[in-house]
Amino acid sequence: MLTYLKWTFRIVLWSTLFALAHYTLPQHDVVRVVNTYQERQDLGDWTRIFWAHPDDQAANLANRDVQFIQTVRRKTWLLGFYQTGGEETMVYRNEDTGWSWPFYFKFDTANLQTEADDLRSEKENPEWAVMTHYGWRNELWSTFPNAVAIRPVDAPDVTVIPWFNIFFFVFVVVAWAFARAAWRQFRQRMVDPAVQDAEESWDEMSSRVNEKRGRIRRWLDTWRDKK
Known part of the structure; x- marks a missing residue:
């Protein structure tokens, strides 16, 4: 019985650490920006933990305006190391992290939104970019990864290390x-x-x-x- 408890504790511990690292560490997606917009979000339930808290005022608000970046993303596997060749939609939120966790010290939301607007393109004449972000996308809980940076690339098959x-x-x-x-x-x-x-x-x-x-x-x- 003690052995089962020990292994259960280890599995839970390592799973929690892996999930925390996967959520917090930066990830890179090859995307094509199709639109940007701003929408008011209600932050009253437990999913508030998936939204940024750049300052004390933002942490106490029940709702606030959040900027979003709509993209078409290249499908990948093995944690994003390899591209499968297909495409899928992905929506990113664009929020400052400020001095709070995770410690990206992001204060340039407006600049990033402008850069994303400048990279908007059509399917017939695509412009590709690498989106650096953290977090998860979950349609059920309405959570979005937070965009940290974006930079243009010449082709969608670029390798990001x-x-x-x-x-x-x-x-x-x-x-x-x-x-x-x-x-x-x-x-x-x-x-x-x-x-x-x-x-x-x-x-x-x-x-x-x-x-x-x-x-x-x-x-x-x-x-x-x-x-």
Whole structure:
């Protein structure tokens, strides 16, 4: 039973960390911008966590105007590393993140909206761009990924290497290995000797207690023999 609980805890923990990383880390889509617009959104339910909170005022509003970018996106698989050749629609929100989480420090919503407007094109004469964003698109919960940057590209089959994500995971692995080595060294130098000393002290105390008990029993036995 304990083994099942341990594995369940590990699966839940790693799944949560993976979901958090997948939502927060930047992703890159090859898109064709078809339209931009602004719409008032109600932020009264639990899905508020999927909208940005650039300042205290925005966090307290029940609804606010949000800018959106409508695109046609190239389909990909394997977390966006490979293109399948097809296309699908994708709508991005365009909100400042400010100083809040996730820490993109985005303050140029108006500039990004202008850049997206400038890249609008028709299907007959497409102009392609790479949209950098974070977050998820979910039609049921009406959540949208947040656009962070956009830049034009010459062709839709461009290869985008996620350098930030690569460096991030390398840093995480190195930091984890360093922390593990530091903990092992600390455990060998501090924890294990302290535990060993505590065990020896406990054994010594137990021996003394047993010895005193034996003396008391022998003393009581002498009184019983006299009777």
